[in-house]
Amino acid sequence: MYSSGKLRIDELTPEESSVYATLKPERMPEHVAIIMDGNGRWAGSRSMKRFIGHQQGAKSVQLVTETASRIGLPWLTLYAFSLENNLRRPRAEVNFLMRLLRTYLETNVQRMNDNNVRMQYIGRIHELPPEVQDKMHWAEQATAANTGTTLTLALNYGGRSELVDAFRSLAAEMKLKNLSPDRISEEDIHRHLYTAHMPDPDLLIRTSGEMRLSNYLLWQVAYTEIFVTDRLWPDFRGVNLLEAIGEFQCRERRFGGLGQDSGEVDEETERAKIVAN
Ligand code: FPP
Numbered sequence: 647m648y649s650s651g652k653l654r655i656d657e658l659t660p661e662e663s664s665v666y667a668t669l670k671p672e673r674m675p676e677h678v679a680i681i682m683d684g685n686g687r688w689a690g691s692r693s694m695k696r697f698i699g700h701q702q703g704a705k706s707v708q709l710v711t712e713t714a715s716r717i718g719l720p721w722l723t724l725y726a727f728s729l730e731n732n733l734r735r736p737r738a739e740v741n742f743l744m745r746l747l748r749t750y751l752e753t754n755v756q757r758m759n760d761n762n763v764r765m766q767y768i769g770r771i772h773e774l775p776p777e778v779q780d781k782m783h784w785a786e787q788a789t790a791a792n793t794g795t796t797l798t799l800a801l802n803y804g805g806r807s808e809l810v811d812a813f814r815s816l817a818a819e820m821k822l823k824n825l826s827p828d829r830i831s832e833e834d835i836h837r838h839l840y841t842a843h844m845p846d847p848d849l850l851i852r853t854s855g856e857m858r859l860s861n862y863l864l865w866q867v868a869y870t871e872i873f874v875t876d877r878l879w880p881d882f883r884g885v886n887l888l889e890a891i892g893e894f895q896c897r898e899r900r901f902g903g904l905g906q907d908s909g910e911v912d913e914e915t916e917r918a919k920i921v922a923n
Contacts, residue, residue, distance in 0.1 A: 713884025
């Protein structure tokens with residue numbers, strides 16, 4: 647794992663710098679994904695309308711992205727609006743989130759460029775209102791030449807619908823090339839995901855304490871380390887991203903193999919243990 651973006655450590659806040667100093671540069675994640683949860687609770691606990699929570703959440707998006715760009719994180723993927731949010735939330739809230747997204751893009755593209763951040767999207771984007779799609783394409787184009795962090799917003803996104811879309815597209819390719827289904831490999835499925843051009847996330851952060859994946863990047867998180875914090879998304883800042891990376895660096899990743907301290911596996915001893923039990 648490594649960071650390929652350019653480091654701008656001198657731009658970190660003093661608090662961020664002191665956490666960053668404890669991190670191991672050789673064990674930085676390449677891709678961090680975040681389930682941003684708790685905007686509604688943040689507002690509710692202050693007797694404010696949910697909308698205010700979303701507005702504050704949008705500020706966190708910008709601040710966390712800027713910290714990610716300063717530490718040279720190559721990929722940051724944020725769950726901004728799920729397919730289920732689109733179907734199940736009151737229309738007024740969905741409309742507000744769409745307006746907030748447009749305003750967010752309009753007002754933050756300059757800051758994205760100042761931070762060398764490239765914006766991309768995953769999800770069923772074509773189902774979003776045309777004026778929102780226009781603004782999204784504009785922001786993507788305006789930041790396309792940036793070479794630092796790629797900020798991917800998952801919008802009208804669902805992990806299962808991504809798999810449906812991938813299988814449809816793979817089936818069409820196989821039909822065209824007259825290929826047999828038993829030739830399908832994991833690599834073929836990966837090639838047809840929205841995230842085909844990215845590495846899988848190393849770290850998945852979820853705010854607000856819920857222990858769920860909520861249909862996020864289901865295929866991609868097979869071996870991702872999960873970090874859940876009780877902190878609500880509008881209170882989440884760059885320093886909290888760095889703390890989560892610190893915790894990630896303490897984990898031992900095995901990818902289904904054995905840990906470093908497991909020692910040699912002596913087949914005879916293992917067999918003897920099984921017999922003895
Ligand atoms: C969860 O809060 C958050 C969302 C519905 C999506 C995230 C949206 C934002 C961070 C705001 C806008 C983002 C951009 C990119 C402009 P919730 O309403 O589910 O919170 P609750 O569980 O406390 O009710």
